[in-house]
Amino acid sequence: MPELPEVETTRRGVAPHVEGRVLETVRVRETRMRQPVPADLAARLEGRILCAIRRRAKYLLFDFPNGTLIVHLGMSGSLRVLPTDTPPQKHDHIDLIFEGDACVRLRDPRRFGLMVWTSADPLAHPLLAHLGPEPWDPKFSADYLTALAQARPGPVKNFLMDGAVVVGVGNIYASESLHRAGIHPTRPARRISRARYAGLVLAVREVLDAAIQLGGTTLRDFTQEDGKPGYFRNELRVYARAGEPCLQCGGTHIRQRVIGQRMSYFCPVCQR
DNA sequence: CCGGACGCCTGTCGGC
DNA sequence: TGCCGACAGGCGTCCG
Numbered sequence: 001m002p003e004l005p006e007v008e009t010t011r012r013g014v015a016p017h018v019e020g021r022v023l024e025t026v027r028v029r030e031t032r033m034r035q036p037v038p039a040d041l042a043a044r045l046e047g048r049i050l051c052a053i054r055r056r057a058k059y060l061l062f063d064f065p066n067g068t069l070i071v072h073l074g075m076s077g078s079l080r081v082l083p084t085d086t087p088p089q090k091h092d093h094i095d096l097i098f099e100g101d102a103c104v105r106l107r108d109p110r111r112f113g114l115m116v117w118t119s120a121d122p123l124a125h126p127l128l129a130h131l132g133p134e135p136w137d138p139k140f141s142a143d144y145l146t147a148l149a150q151a152r153p154g155p156v157k158n159f160l161m162d163g164a165v166v167v168g169v170g171n172i173y174a175s176e177s178l179h180r181a182g183i184h185p186t187r188p189a190r191r192i193s194r195a196r197y198a199g200l201v202l203a204v205r206e207v208l209d210a211a212i213q214l215g216g217t218t219l220r221d222f223t224q225e226d227g228k229p230g231y232f233r234n235e236l237r238v239y240a241r242a243g244e245p246c247l248q249c250g251g252t253h254i255r256q257r258v259i260g261q262r263m264s265y266f267c268p269v270c271q272r
Numbered sequence: 273c274c275g276g277a278c279g280c281c282t283g284t285c286g287g288c
Numbered sequence: 289t290g291c292c293g294a295c296a297g298g299c300g301t302c303c304g
Contacts, residue, residue, distance in 0.1 A: 003297060034280075034299080058298075075298055076282080091282085110281045112298060154275060163299080170297055219297060220284085261277070263295080 002073040004135070004168025005211035006222050006230060007058045010079050012212075013225030014104055015053045017081045021098040022049055023064075030093035034074060034114040037094065044117055045069065050098070056123060057131050057167035062096075067119040070127065074112030076221040080105045109221065132164045135204050140166050142198035149189040149197070156192055157185035158260040160200070169204060172217055172239045175265045177204045179238045179248070184271040185264045186257075210235060238265040246270055 002010070026042040038044075045064060054061040060079075062069035073079070084103045088095070094115060096104040106115065118125050133139040145165070152159050159165055160174050169177065178185050181203035183196060192200075211217060216230030219240070223229060237247050242256035246267040256265050 006297075032281095072298085074281090075296070108281095109283065110296090110298095112281070151274080158275080161298095172297060217297080222297070260275085 002058060002077065002216070002222055003170035003173050004055075004058060005173070005208055005232065006216035007060060007073065007168075008055055008212050009216040009224055009230060010073070011053050011055045011060055014079055014081055017102045017225070018050050018096075018098045018104060019052055020049065021100055021102065022047065023096055023098055025095070025097040027095040027097065028093070029088065029095075030111070033093070033108070033111050034072070035116055037115050038117050041069075041115075041117060045096070056128055057134070057163060058170075059128060061122050067117060068122040070114070070116050070118060070122055070125060071106070072114045072127075074108055074110060074114070076110040077106065077108035077113035078221060078223045079225060080107065080223065080227060081225045107221075130164060132162075132166050135166055135168055135208055140201060140204075142194050142201055145197040145201065146192075146194045149192060152189035154189060155186045155259050156183060156189045157262075157264055159189035160204075161260070161262075166204070168208065171262045171264075172219075172236070173204070173207055173211065175239045176207045176237060179266060179271060180207060182271055184268075185259055185266050187272070238267065241265060 023045050026045050028037050028041060031037040048064040048066060051063040058072060060071040082103045082105055084097055084101050091109040092105055092107045094106040122128060148165060149159060157174050157178060160169050181200040183200060211232040214232040215224050216222060217232040218229035238254050241254045242265060243253050246252045246254055248267060248270045252267050252269040254265055255268055256263055
């Protein structure tokens with residue numbers, strides 16, 4: 001899926017087309033997602049103005065005057081902005097059709113994503129309430145990571161991908177951030193110094209910022225709102241590069257190994 | 273409380 | 289060429 005940069009890319013791409021516009025029609029072709037798409041979605045949304053699209057972690061929040069549509073892209077989801085008369089293809093599950101011929105279309109082949117409604121504060125919704133800080137939140141600091149890590153004997157990669165620690169860092173950007181910070185992904189989180197966590201905080205922000213600038217990373221399913229892929233794939237230094245030379249040291253080939261049930265990539269020389 | 277294993281889905285790819 | 293298993297960007301749940 002979309003990790004944070006892909007979700008933010010989607011938000012930035014979609015928002016200018018539809019913010020401030022009336023949502024005229026909701027078309028749901030498939031309700032079977034991670035959670036069922038609510039049957040009353042059209043009744044709640046049609047005729048309402050979309051105030052803004054926010055992002056929290058990997059969730060998109062479509063704010064309407066009467067509540068918020070919470071969208072998650074799962075592993076294979078994407079949103080496109082298309083002319084209203086564009087015929088849907090396989091796995092195009094939901095259309096939000098706005099005035100001015102702008103159709104926001106959700107495609108999600110694996111249906112791990114979701115689209116649910118809340119009339120209350122979306123940040124207090126059970127899906128969002130227990131999430132950790134955004135990567136750019138000052139709270140996400142070396143002191144914070146060092147303190148949390150003391151209770152975490154497991155691999156730092158798992159620690160970094162835990163949404164209660166920091167949000168938005170998935171499998172690609174965990175490997176990339178750890179490589180840039182020179183930290184081995186299997187190193188126990190509690191065995192990492194405050195100084196190295198300071199470097200990791202910077203590395204995470206640097207990688208995510210750069211990825212957002214390039215429209216995210218497309219491995220397979222992800223597309224930007226206009227259908228283009230994310231170009232950060234060309235900037236990946238370790239992810240999916242097993243066997244290739246490390247761009248940092250040049251003399252070592254990138255290893256791959258399953259850590260916490262997820263494939264991980266690292267340079268055994270640059271990362272300790 | 274924690275981490276680890278597993279399941280949810282479909283599509284694709286590599287090996288035989 | 290076809291079949292079959294492994295694997296894929298996430299995350300909630302269950303179990304020990």
